[in-house]
Amino acid sequence: MSTSHGYYIPHKATWPVMVTAGLFCMLAGFASYLNGSSSGATFMLVGFAIFIIMVAGWFTLQASESESGTYNTQVGISFRMGMMWFIFSEVMFFAVFFGTLWYTRNLSVPWLGGEGTGAATKALLWPDYETAWPTNGPAHLGGKIVDGKTSGEFEPMGAFGLPLLNTLLLLSSGVTCTWAHHGLLAKNRDQLIKGLIATVTLGFLFVLCQATEYHEAYTDMGLTLGSGIYGSTFFMLTGFHGFHVCVGAIILSVVLFRSWKGHFKPENHFAFEAAAWYWHFVDVVWLGLFIFVYIM
Amino acid sequence: MSAVVAEHDEHHEHEHDDHDHGPAKGWLRWIITTNHKDIGTLYLWFALVMFFVGGVMALIIRAELFQPGLSFVEPQFFNSMTTMHALVMIFGGVMPAFVGLANWMIPMMIGAPDMALPRMNNMSFWMLVAGIVLLSSTLFMEGGAPAAGWTMYPPLVLQTGAALPFAIFSVHLLGISSIMGAINIIATIFNMRAPGMTLMRMPMFVWTWVITAFLLIAVMPVFAGAVTMLLTDKFFETSFFDAAGGGDPVLYQHIFWFFGHPEVYILILPTFGLASTIIPVFARKPLFGYSSMVYATAAIAFLSFIVWAHHMFTVGMPLAGELYFMYSTMIIAIPTAVKVFNWTATMWKGAMTFETPMLFSISFVVLFTMGGFTGLMMAIAPSDLQYHDTYFIVAHFHYVLVPSAIFMIMAGGYYWLPKWTGNMYNEKIGQLHFWLSAISVNILFFPQHFLGLAGMPRRIPDYAVQFTDWNMISSIGGFIFGFSQLLFLYIVVDTIRGGTGVKATNEVWDGALQYGGGGTQGLEWTLPSPPPYHTFTEPPVIVPTEYQH
Numbered sequence: 001m002s003t004s005h006g007y008y009i010p011h012k013a014t015w016p017v018m019v020t021a022g023l024f025c026m027l028a029g030f031a032s033y034l035n036g037s038s039s040g041a042t043f044m045l046v047g048f049a050i051f052i053i054m055v056a057g058w059f060t061l062q063a064s065e066s067e068s069g070t071y072n073t074q075v076g077i078s079f080r081m082g083m084m085w086f087i088f089s090e091v092m093f094f095a096v097f098f099g100t101l102w103y104t105r106n107l108s109v110p111w112l113g114g115e116g117t118g119a120a121t122k123a124l125l126w127p128d129y130e131t132a133w134p135t136n137g138p139a140h141l142g143g144k145i146v147d148g149k150t151s152g153e154f155e156p157m158g159a160f161g162l163p164l165l166n167t168l169l170l171l172s173s174g175v176t177c178t179w180a181h182h183g184l185l186a187k188n189r190d191q192l193i194k195g196l197i198a199t200v201t202l203g204f205l206f207v208l209c210q211a212t213e214y215h216e217a218y219t220d221m222g223l224t225l226g227s228g229i230y231g232s233t234f235f236m237l238t239g240f241h242g243f244h245v246c247v248g249a250i251i252l253s254v255v256l257f258r259s260w261k262g263h264f265k266p267e268n269h270f271a272f273e274a275a276a277w278y279w280h281f282v283d284v285v286w287l288g289l290f291i292f293v294y295i296m
Numbered sequence: 297m298s299a300v301v302a303e304h305d306e307h308h309e310h311e312h313d314d315h316d317h318g319p320a321k322g323w324l325r326w327i328i329t330t331n332h333k334d335i336g337t338l339y340l341w342f343a344l345v346m347f348f349v350g351g352v353m354a355l356i357i358r359a360e361l362f363q364p365g366l367s368f369v370e371p372q373f374f375n376s377m378t379t380m381h382a383l384v385m386i387f388g389g390v391m392p393a394f395v396g397l398a399n400w401m402i403p404m405m406i407g408a409p410d411m412a413l414p415r416m417n418n419m420s421f422w423m424l425v426a427g428i429v430l431l432s433s434t435l436f437m438e439g440g441a442p443a444a445g446w447t448m449y450p451p452l453v454l455q456t457g458a459a460l461p462f463a464i465f466s467v468h469l470l471g472i473s474s475i476m477g478a479i480n481i482i483a484t485i486f487n488m489r490a491p492g493m494t495l496m497r498m499p500m501f502v503w504t505w506v507i508t509a510f511l512l513i514a515v516m517p518v519f520a521g522a523v524t525m526l527l528t529d530k531f532f533e534t535s536f537f538d539a540a541g542g543g544d545p546v547l548y549q550h551i552f553w554f555f556g557h558p559e560v561y562i563l564i565l566p567t568f569g570l571a572s573t574i575i576p577v578f579a580r581k582p583l584f585g586y587s588s589m590v591y592a593t594a595a596i597a598f599l600s601f602i603v604w605a606h607h608m609f610t611v612g613m614p615l616a617g618e619l620y621f622m623y624s625t626m627i628i629a630i631p632t633a634v635k636v637f638n639w640t641a642t643m644w645k646g647a648m649t650f651e652t653p654m655l656f657s658i659s660f661v662v663l664f665t666m667g668g669f670t671g672l673m674m675a676i677a678p679s680d681l682q683y684h685d686t687y688f689i690v691a692h693f694h695y696v697l698v699p700s701a702i703f704m705i706m707a708g709g710y711y712w713l714p715k716w717t718g719n720m721y722n723e724k725i726g727q728l729h730f731w732l733s734a735i736s737v738n739i740l741f742f743p744q745h746f747l748g749l750a751g752m753p754r755r756i757p758d759y760a761v762q763f764t765d766w767n768m769i770s771s772i773g774g775f776i777f778g779f780s781q782l783l784f785l786y787i788v789v790d791t792i793r794g795g796t797g798v799k800a801t802n803e804v805w806d807g808a809l810q811y812g813g814g815g816t817q818g819l820e821w822t823l824p825s826p827p828p829y830h831t832f833t834e835p836p837v838i839v840p841t842e843y844q845h
Contacts, residue, residue: 009330010330016418017327017418020422030465034461035458089517096517100551103550108543136542137538228535
């Protein structure tokens with residue numbers, strides 16, 4: 001339905017409830033899998049497949065509605081507000097893990113080592129533990145495998161190998177993304193497509209580098225999720241970020257595909273803008289990671 | 297003015313109803329609807345059902361505590377009941393009830409055709425259902441439902457059986473649902489207001505909801521992050537909350553309450569909004585201090601982010617932390633007092649009548665104030681060492697949730713039922729429901745103050761014999777309160793099926809049109825009762841109050 005002043009109100013949506021069903025099936029399956037159920041993984045994958053297909057269907061519908069000129073400026077503003085506040089919620093999600101890193105590094109690990117009010121803590125729990133960062137805790141959890149057992153020894157991840165390269169990759173992908181946007185605004189389709197190809201390529205290269213880094217951490221450095229609080233915060237922060245890079249790159253690939261098909265006009269390209277905002281958000285989070293996880 | 301708007305709107309509707317703009321046929325209507333009124337109805341029914349499910353859990357708790365000793369249930373199951381009662385009431389009852397009211401009323405209050413993102417609106421509701429189904433399924437699992445309290449503190453919660461990952465994923469789904477709902481409300485309020493509906497003319501219910509929506513977007517991801525770390529600690533070898541690996545279980549409490557304290561204001565701010573909407577109508581006076589209400593709401597929301605550790609005064613924080621959280625918490629009393637003062641001043645010398653919505657609202661002002669004062673007592677860190685984890689806490693937060701949030705949801709229900717259904721409800725039974733509820737809720741919770749001060753801990757199935765008398769009285773009050781709520785169910789069903797037979801007018805309540813808005817008319821009262829499936833497809837022209845006479 002379109003109201004008399006043109007606000008588009010869709011009717012009878014079947015995609016949202018199907019997306020929900022897919023997500024429900026996926027999470028219920030994952031939970032069963034974690035509990036050791038043999039069918040859990042199957043449910044999870046089926047749910048994931050349903051989820052992906054339904055999201056694809058929903059977005060295809062949105063794209064065709066957008067291209068056919070169904071949405072007016074006011075609808076566009078609603079979409080932009082939606083995306084903006086969604087990104088804000090993501091910021092808060094990452095804030096939890098950054099906060100965790102800050103709290104453990106600056107408060108709880110020093111307390112374990114007897115600083116501040118932690119004198120009794122140290123004396124009663126682990127009198128031998130000295131405050132340090134990176135640390136895998138007083139029990140020296142995880143670490144390199146020696147004779148089939150964990151040794152408690154691990155190497156922290158340095159900042160100036162792959163991580164620095166990744167910083168460059170992601171920062172330049174932000175530039176190419178903006179270049180593509182300029183192309184779109186100038187009705188230069190060639191520049192739009194080239195810019196997007198560059199952005200997506202840089203994004204996937206980033207993921208590849210990170211996979212290499214993880215592989216190295218697990219096989220050579222004894223750095224795993226189980227390596228105490230350093231391993232936990234390292235993999236949780238970089239892992240969730242990497243996941244967001246993947247999602248962002250997939251979104252940008254869809255935008256690229258749509259650009260190929262001739263979608264988007266200088267005055268109507270919400271999907272491009274949303275993808276670009278998301279990409280820049282992922283970029284900024286990485287800078288935070290590079291500084292607080294890798295360098296400091 | 298108003299009548300013209302309404303007629304015009306209706307006329308417009310009829311023109312368009314010939315095409316596919318009505319609801320879908322049959323039960324499918326409720327599955328695939330994108331209509332804000334349909335979705336509001338779904339939310340409200342869902343909340344009502346969950347209110348009774350959570351209520352049965354509460355009655356199991358009160359039955360067990362009627363006398364000392366283990367009488368009815370196993371201690372493990374008792375703990376599951378305290379945990380699930382809280383989760384069901386908060387995430388299944390109160391929050392969905394407010395989202396339901398927001399869906400129904402906000403577009404009509406600001407003169408919008410619908411919510412800004414109707415498809416996502418549908419998805420928020422079904423995500424809520426999915427989350428609650430996932431949570432409820434744990435009741436039937438090996439090891440039982442989660443029993444470590446709704447706060448899910450590690451390391452205790454990590455001993456949960458098969459239920460743990462299900463509970464965690466249910467929190468994720470509920471979080472997604474709430475965030476999507478909140479984004480939708482923000483986009484609606486900022487983008488869909490009719491011309492002339494400036495921010496400072498919005499009804500207070502709209503104001504409190506937009507602020508609540510910001511709180512939701514800011515803190516639901518925080519809760520999701522916290523439970524994700526529980527999941528990885530349990531299943532993926534991380535040590536966020538394990539001191540042996542350099543983590544800290546107290547960190548969980550900090551993160552949880554960074555979510556948890558704004559969360560309790562998510563439950564209370566829309567409550568304030570309802571009171572500020574209803575009290576002026578039945579006092580036949582404009583809301584006293586409208587702008588101060590807006591600023592007080594914003595101030596409370598801001599403060600909610602910087603007071604969290606008052607929930608954990610006994611955990612062993614540095615003294616500076618205790619002091620900071622004590623003082624910052626006490627500051628909240630100031631904007632809250634502004635609100636209570638304004639409600640009272642609104643009633644002062646008003647031509648008051650006492651229909652059911654007003655009765656619930658007045659008892660809200662009184663009983664909420666009491667719950668607020670016990671909150672101040674607990675904010676004093678040295679005193680809180682005595683109150684912490686006792687029934688005093690239970691009494692406090694039930695006073696600010698049951699005779700406050702729940703009472704105002706009921707008041708909102710009575711206030712708008714005639715608008716929603718077109719029928720008047722049975723005022724006699726409504727008043728009976730009110731008096732039974734208002735008296736029994738005090739029999740139920742007031743003695744818990746004494747129990748707490750005398751040292752009875754919370755979350756235990758058995759207790760020392762000296763606590764028997766007050767527990768018996770509390771349980772009796774609990775059962776009277778619980779069964780009284782069936783009257784509300786009866787009234788809702790009865791009103792939908794015709795009620796007293798008296799058809800509701802557009803305005804329903806004398807004075808609703810004039811005083812039921814903020815700085816303008818109460819727009820929902822310009823519409824027919826019940827309003828057509830689509831309203832304000834043509835935005836109404838807003839005339840500010842100062843130009844109306």
